[in-house]
Amino acid sequence: MNKLKIKIILASVRQGRFGDKPAKWIYDIAERMEELSSEILDLLNHQLPMFAEVVSPAYTQGEYRLKEANVWAKKIAEADGFIIVTPEYNHGYPASLKNNIDYLY
Numbered sequence: 001m002n003k004l005k006i007k008i009i010l011a012s013v014r015q016g017r018f019g020d021k022p023a024k025w026i027y028d029i030a031e032r033m034e035e036l037s038s039e040i041l042d043l044l045n046h047q048l049p050m051f052a053e054v055v056s057p058a059y060t061q062g063e064y065r066l067k068e069a070n071v072w073a074k075k076i077a078e079a080d081g082f083i084i085v086t087p088e089y090n091h092g093y094p095a096s097l098k099n100n101i102d103y104l105y
């Protein structure tokens with residue numbers, strides 16, 4: 001059986017964050033579902049500089065100037081679906097999540 005690959009994106013990178021707890025809780029449930037193969041993508045482990053590329057990722061055929069951006073984009077490309085565990089900061093989602101999304105096409 002081809003398992004659906006679900007990436008759980010843990011968006012908070014703050015010291016003392018709470019987000020790792022619900023992310024792990026979701027991961028443990030997903031692990032018990034045999035039709036799923038899941039992984040936590042912790043943005044602490046995928047920190048990218050503030051997006052300032054010359055061209056949009058839409059025009060680079062999935063190739064990125066930065067090695068870390070290629071690693072991040074490859075992880076995202078593996079997935080069939082995502083669960084995003086995000087805090088709300090000042091009525092929006094955090095800069096860590098927005099920045100990592102901006103690197104993707």
Ligand SMILES: Cc1cc2nc3c(=O)[nH]c(=O)nc-3n(C[C@H](O)[C@H](O)[C@H](O)COP(=O)(O)O)c2cc1C
Binds near residue numbers: 087092
């Ligand atoms: C800087 C900052 C701004 C926040 N702004 C909001 C907000 O606008 N609305 C809200 O409901 N909670 C807000 N919160 C509460 C967080 O969303 C909540 O505590 C969340 O669980 C934090 O997740 P984390 O610990 O994984 O970073 C804010 C927390 C911080 C630290």
